[in-house]
Amino acid sequence: MLRYLTRGQVAVGAAFALPPAVCAVLVPFRAGLSDTNTVLVLVVAVVAVAALGHRPAGVLTALSAVVWFDLLLSRPYGQFGVVKPAAVITAVLLLVVGIAVSGLAARGRELKMIALTDDDYLAQIHHTARLAGTSTGPHTVIDHVCRQLVGLLGLSGCRFEYGILMGRPPRLEEDGSIAWGDRCWDADRDGLPREELELRVFHHGRFHGRFMLRPAPGAAPPLAARLVAVTLADQVGAELDAAGTTTSRGSTRS
Structure with missing residues (x-):
């Protein structure tokens, strides 16, 4: 007991x-x-x-x-x-x-918990960078980052959309904040919105697509986790840019 x-x-x-x-x-x-x-x-x-x-x-x-x-x-x-x-x-x-x-x-x-958490965040970034350097294509990296985002942000699902911008869902910004239309969602106080939100993927100013994030009930990742998510998306952008990917194929993780 x-x-x-x-x-x-x-x-x-x-x-x-x-x-x-x-x-x-x-x-x-x-x-x-x-x-x-x-x-x-x-x-x-x-x-x-x-x-x-x-x-x-x-x-x-x-x-x-x-x-x-x-x-x-x-x-x-x-x-x-x-x-x-x-x-x-x-x-x-x-x-x-x-x-x-x-x-x-x-x-x-x-x-102590902050130090251990920071070590875990750095390990995730390093793991993705190493995978990007050894994988045979960007789809492997995208699938891997989808799994990371699910655990990192407390999601019930995650998928990637190539080169598509439809609607105006809440958006996870580069500084870890969440923009929703004309207002800024207080993620530190209220956690993630219940609605699916997007994390756009750019590299050198070129838009490649976006991760669509489906939060689990009560998901409230700290700012550090949200910034790591943005960094992982940047790594995907670099991989897609290097591969010259223009396909509209989707990748999904639930």
């Missing part, structure tokens, strides 16, 4: 379970421990949970530590009432530690 739990669920569970467990272990020794030493032990528990990078769990752990410290380790034992100045300071410090450490850990995880 544990392998099916998310990091957030584990962190929240630890937030509720770890402080009372630590306080229960310290109960037999509470008469000989100073409040300072007891609080330092609880800080370790707070940091351990907060280091998971789940901000709410870090705060919950700190609050839980305050409650159980006051109930089990602070005189009068078994009574809750953070009214003494020293107890108030303890509560505030534990809360500050929980917020600060969980915030730092969460930011560290975000930076």
Whole structure:
């Protein structure tokens, strides 16, 4: 069962379970421990949970530590009432530690994910460039990029149209924005439009065709993914330009 739990669920569970467990272990020794030493032990528990990078769990752990410290380790034992100045300071410090450490850990995880995502984007661009240099024709590259776009943008389907411009569907622009008629669609806030959108393929000012992108429900690729999609389309344009392709044949991926 544990392998099916998310990091957030584990962190929240630890937030509720770890402080009372630590306080229960310290109960037999509470008469000989100073409040300072007891609080330092609880800080370790707070940091351990907060280091998971789940901000709410870090705060919950700190609050839980305050409650159980006051109930089990602070005189009068078994009574809750953070009214003494020293107890108030303890509560505030534990809360500050929980917020600060969980915030730092969460930011560290975000930076790590960004680095891993960037590596994946670069690998996709490199893979397409290598395929373009070794393939026997542009159709192989187009099919490959269609598959990449499906995974990259969260699409339910993708097809390529040669040299055709019909209608005015939403358009993925070179800067990663989405133009829809006279307005600019806020893809960062609203994700991709539900309607099929186009990604035009140019090279040296020559229009070769367009990828028609069918978003899956709720698809909301970040700007970096949309820029990678544009780069992949540019690679297809270079391949078509080099091959001198003028055919109207279509390529589809669903």
